[in-house]
Amino acid sequence: MKLKELESLMQEIAPFEEPKIELEQYPTGPHLASRLLYTVANSYDEFDGQTVIDLGCGTAMLAIGAAMLGAQHVVGVDVDEDALRVAQANVEEYEDYLPIDFVRCDVRQLAGQERLKADTVVMNPPFGTRRKGADMEFLRAAFQLSRNSIYSLHKSSTRDYIQRLATKELRAQSAEVLAQLRYDLPATYKFHKQKSKDIEVDLWRFEVPPQTDS
Amino acid sequence: MLQCHIKGVQNGYPLKVEAEKVETREMDFEPDFLRHIFPRINWPALREAAAAMGVSDLPESASEELLEDDDFLKKFHHALLEVHLEEGSLVCPETGRKFPVSGGIPNLLLQEDEC
Numbered sequence: 001m002k003l004k005e006l007e008s009l010m011q012e013i014a015p016f017e018e019p020k021i022e023l024e025q026y027p028t029g030p031h032l033a034s035r036l037l038y039t040v041a042n043s044y045d046e047f048d049g050q051t052v053i054d055l056g057c058g059t060a061m062l063a064i065g066a067a068m069l070g071a072q073h074v075v076g077v078d079v080d081e082d083a084l085r086v087a088q089a090n091v092e093e094y095e096d097y098l099p100i101d102f103v104r105c106d107v108r109q110l111a112g113q114e115r116l117k118a119d120t121v122v123m124n125p126p127f128g129t130r131r132k133g134a135d136m137e138f139l140r141a142a143f144q145l146s147r148n149s150i151y152s153l154h155k156s157s158t159r160d161y162i163q164r165l166a167t168k169e170l171r172a173q174s175a176e177v178l179a180q181l182r183y184d185l186p187a188t189y190k191f192h193k194q195k196s197k198d199i200e201v202d203l204w205r206f207e208v209p210p211q212t213d214s
Numbered sequence: 215m216l217q218c219h220i221k222g223v224q225n226g227y228p229l230k231v232e233a234e235k236v237e238t239r240e241m242d243f244e245p246d247f248l249r250h251i252f253p254r255i256n257w258p259a260l261r262e263a264a265a266a267m268g269v270s271d272l273p274e275s276a277s278e279e280l281l282e283d284d285d286f287l288k289k290f291h292h293a294l295l296e297v298h299l300e301e302g303s304l305v306c307p308e309t310g311r312k313f314p315v316s317g318g319i320p321n322l323l324l325q326e327d328e329c
Contacts, residue, residue, distance in 0.1 A: 072247045072251075097241065102318070104319055104320065
């Protein structure tokens with residue numbers, strides 16, 4: 001699939017009905033989502049035939065993209081019931097059955113789920129601007145869930161911190177910024193004065209440390 | 215692949231399925247994927263969950279050799295990928311705590327005093 005096709009497909013995915021500020025429910029724009037997905041599929045071939053987890057899946061844009069790009073099974077995890085309802089409806093929009101399951105869970109409560117694993121984890125986590133450290137909680141959880149690689153978006157301003165966290169604390173085998181992208185954040189909430197605002201974000205790829213199979 | 219993660223629970227796996235509504239959706243048969251995922255499947259847990267959803271033709275035990283057997287693979291495929299719990303519960307074997315499944319989505323959120 002071409003990048004353009006992917007982007008236009010992403011445009012058809014319904015957004016949050018009423019985004020919740022405390023969860024930083026900003027939509028993953030079609031631009032960002034399609035580039036993340038395209039990189040995973042084309043540069044690394046880590047969707048085809050693989051299992052995938054979309055952590056903090058929201059309306060399931062990344063989950064749907066992963067399934068369309070050949071993932072064998074995708075699990076979308078989110079804490080918010082309303083988002084999951086929209087996500088489920090988004091999946092059902094497609095004529096072909098997409099192998100996506102959803103689980104409602106808090107990212108901070110995933111530590112006890114040692115059997116929930118996927119080859120590839122994709123996520124567009126909160127940037128941690130509303131609840132400090134939320135981005136780090138997502139990253140920690142992703143390292144637990146992934147058997148191989150993680151693709152994630154983080155603010156470029158946190159690059160050094162992410163690098164240290166991933167390599168020192170989480171013992172990533174590799175931690176690499178693949179691209180710097182512009183997050184065109186539409187004015188989602190009332191307190192946003194500007195119509196939209198560009199934020200520089202990094203597309204990261206992490207490889208998790210080798211693990212013993214259970 | 216989910217387990218009960220309430221603090222202090224030693225044996226929160228496998229969760230037992232209580233089925234109220236089960237749906238079957240046809241999926242493409244991909245033997246390679248089944249071989250890929252097989253080592254991660256707890257066979258007795260899958261078998262028991264499938265049985266609770268009305269699929270009772272899985273053999274009691276399974277081994278790598280069986281993965282060459284088309285008939286076995288088809289049953290495995292059906293139980294793993296085509297049968298979905300739409301409404302019901304996942305029940306912790308130790309505490310009996312029920313995690314409700316609604317619209318096909320299990321709710322694993324814990325209360326504050328559980329974590």
